[in-house]
Amino acid sequence: MDIxxxxxxxxxAAIGFxxxxxxxxxxxxxxxxxxxARHVLFMETMFPFSEMERRAIEIPRWNHVIYISIIAVKALVAAICWFGAFKMLCHVGTAKQNFNESKQWAVGGLALGFIVWLVELIAAAREFFGMRIHKSWSEMDLAILFCVTTIAVLIFISMVDEERDPW
Incomplete structure (x- = not known):
């Protein structure tokens, strides 16, 4: 068995899960x-006289559109990762070239996941909408954990597998 x-x-599969x-x-x-999400988009707890408040998205319909879009992209990440894990499982006992080629979907899902968590939580929420200012609404520790975990898995699976006796 190739551990x-x-x-x-x-x-x-764990990232897909x-x-x-x-x-x-x-x-x-x-x-x-x-x-x-609404609290972050409304920027309702910014420091008084902050110039950042002009970035707020205060239209409820747009808040829902943005939030649903975030959910949809995360669903895409999940689907691609699950499909990538399945493709890799189908090639687990094959030659190294076949197994290495089977990783493409997984790499795509992990890369998209990293981009989603980096852009959504760190770049947009933290920096653009100022989520970093209020600790009670901040999810920065989780965002960093998501990014680091996803990139670590991406690096691990991207390593080229050597030819070995698969079973």
């Missing part, structure tokens, strides 16, 4: 999770 290949598959649970949580508990 390295199986580990790579399991890691990609995490993204799936994020999507499910955002849909299942829409109102409370949306309230965080």
């Amino acid at each position: 390295v290949r199986l580990s790579k598959i399991a890691f990609v 995490f993204a799936s649970m994020t999507v499910w949580g955002n849909i299942d508990d829409y109102q409370s999770r949306f309230s965080l």
